[in-house]
Amino acid sequence: MPRGAQQPVRQRESEPPIEGLDRSAAAVSYVLHIERAVKRFGQATALDGVDFGVAGGERVAIVGRSGSGKTTLLRCLNLLETPTSGTLSYEGRVVGSWGGPSPRTPSRRELSQHRIHVGMVFQRFELFPHLTALGNVMLGLRRSLGYSKHEARERAMEQLALVGLAERARAHPHELSGGQQQRVAIARSLAMEPKVMLFDEPTSALDPELVDEVLAVILKLAERGMTMVAVTHELAFARDVATRMVVVDSGEIVEQGPPGDIIHSPASPVTHSLLRRLRLT
Amino acid sequence: MSSIITALAPGATVTLELTGISCALVFVLSVALAIGTNSRVRAVGIACRRYVDVFRSVPLLAILYLLFFGLPTVSPALALSALWCSVIGIAVSEAAFTAEIYAGAIRSVSRAQWDAAASIGLSRRQAYWRVVLPQAAVPAAAPTINMLIWVIKDTSVASLITVNELTLRADSLININARPLATYLVLLGFYVVVTVPLGYAGRLVERGLMARLGGGAVLQ
Numbered sequence: 001m002p003r004g005a006q007q008p009v010r011q012r013e014s015e016p017p018i019e020g021l022d023r024s025a026a027a028v029s030y031v032l033h034i035e036r037a038v039k040r041f042g043q044a045t046a047l048d049g050v051d052f053g054v055a056g057g058e059r060v061a062i063v064g065r066s067g068s069g070k071t072t073l074l075r076c077l078n079l080l081e082t083p084t085s086g087t088l089s090y091e092g093r094v095v096g097s098w099g100g101p102s103p104r105t106p107s108r109r110e111l112s113q114h115r116i117h118v119g120m121v122f123q124r125f126e127l128f129p130h131l132t133a134l135g136n137v138m139l140g141l142r143r144s145l146g147y148s149k150h151e152a153r154e155r156a157m158e159q160l161a162l163v164g165l166a167e168r169a170r171a172h173p174h175e176l177s178g179g180q181q182q183r184v185a186i187a188r189s190l191a192m193e194p195k196v197m198l199f200d201e202p203t204s205a206l207d208p209e210l211v212d213e214v215l216a217v218i219l220k221l222a223e224r225g226m227t228m229v230a231v232t233h234e235l236a237f238a239r240d241v242a243t244r245m246v247v248v249d250s251g252e253i254v255e256q257g258p259p260g261d262i263i264h265s266p267a268s269p270v271t272h273s274l275l276r277r278l279r280l281t
Numbered sequence: 282m283s284s285i286i287t288a289l290a291p292g293a294t295v296t297l298e299l300t301g302i303s304c305a306l307v308f309v310l311s312v313a314l315a316i317g318t319n320s321r322v323r324a325v326g327i328a329c330r331r332y333v334d335v336f337r338s339v340p341l342l343a344i345l346y347l348l349f350f351g352l353p354t355v356s357p358a359l360a361l362s363a364l365w366c367s368v369i370g371i372a373v374s375e376a377a378f379t380a381e382i383y384a385g386a387i388r389s390v391s392r393a394q395w396d397a398a399a400s401i402g403l404s405r406r407q408a409y410w411r412v413v414l415p416q417a418a419v420p421a422a423a424p425t426i427n428m429l430i431w432v433i434k435d436t437s438v439a440s441l442i443t444v445n446e447l448t449l450r451a452d453s454l455i456n457i458n459a460r461p462l463a464t465y466l467v468l469l470g471f472y473v474v475v476t477v478p479l480g481y482a483g484r485l486v487e488r489g490l491m492a493r494l495g496g497g498a499v500l501q
Binding site for chain 2: 122129
């Protein structure tokens with residue numbers, strides 16, 4: 001697949017065009033868009049010229065084997081990784097541009113703002129252990145959004161109630177199960193009122209019986225129209241929740257399209273073997 | 282024996298004074314150096330590391346002599362009291378050791394915690410203050426008590442630049458009572474009485490912090 005070319009979108013003739021993925025890039029209003037993304041770590045190339053965008057209301061599942069670059073791609077979207085080259089835009093405005101003739105690095109304030117708009121949930125939850133669940137959710141409200149203690153507490157309790165953990169507000173992370181911790185982590189991100197939520201393998205670190213409670217919360221978010229991008233191994237999530245599935249391998253997007261299509265009849269041998277492996281686990 | 286104790290007791294006040302001020306300075310300086318070592322500004326990082334290298338290698342007594350006898354020769358305005366020379370000398374010397382420990386404690390907080398802090402829009406400074414330093418406090422607690430104990434012992438070196446703390450008082454007393462063994466034993470006793478409870482207190486603090494944060498989660 002030639003680099004930099006518009007990634008082919010698999011569509012069946014009988015189906016209406018996938019919203020937001022029109023042929024002409026200009027017609028698409030992506031909420032979040034990264035273009036020509038290259039990321040190198042020393043000699044290793046994690047991303048090799050990736051174009052990826054997500055439109056409002058879309059739910060994208062990114063799949064790939066480990067080392068494929070899928071997590072790097074995700075982390076570039078909220079700039080936890082700075083691309084070696086490429087351009088990142090949010091709601092049509094360039095957040096940052098690297099490499100190239102006129103690079104533009106976001107200021108610290110712009111970075112902070114961007115991460116408020118684009119939230120992230122981590123594989124290992126990463127709650128702050130010295131704070132209660134309530135404290136974890138309140139921190140961003142108070143220090144990034146400037147809420148007063150009272151307002152922050154109110155809003156934080158709302159978010160905890162949303163994820164079903166209001167009664168555990170005073171618990172510290174080590175007193176909570178993995179599933180509960182992840183739900184608090186989701187509440188923590190949600191509290192910032194992001195436009196896009198990024199999930200980095202949100203259920204990979206969970207015992208199987210705890211996966212459902214977290215997927216239920218993510219589904220709830222989906223029903224409320226949250227735009228999301230999730231790196232996941234859960235085919236069930238990809239099939240049931242995602243509106244688009246993206247297959248990444250060796251730092252490139254190999255194919256993308258409706259999850260049902262790709263799972264049912266993958267075009268690429270990479271996808272084929274990936275799906276086989278995911279189905280067996 | 283009791284006359285020796287009574288004679289030395291005022292020195293204990295001075296020793297504790299020296300200890301208190303020095304510890305506060307060591308703490309502040311060490312935290313600043315530890316953060317500086319991890320700074321993203323290259324020059325700051327290098328400067329802090331150089332500081333640590335230098336002041337870990339120089340004997341405390343040499344620093345005290347430099348401050349007490351050396352500075353006034355440069356300018357009378359730089360003539361600090363023996364007490365302040367001691368406090369500054371001890372702080373500057375101990376901080377070089379404690380900074381390394383604090384830097385290690387900061388590094389022990391996982392990179393992912395920084396990511397999590399960034400992901401909710403916290404600036405680097407906010408991340409340090411609200412997320413990283415509170416967690417670094419746990420592995421830093423016991424070494425901080427050790428620092429306190431070292432500083433108490435360092436104060437005895439101040440006797441050599443005329444500070445009338447416990448050790449100097451003991452030396453002076455021996456000139457009067459000619460009982461070196463008894464006097465020095467009492468002197469040791471004073472130091473033990475102060476430092477041993479501190480050791481226990483340190484372990485209590487550490488245990489308390491671990492209980493609050495959940496030991497397993499922090500001791501990675």
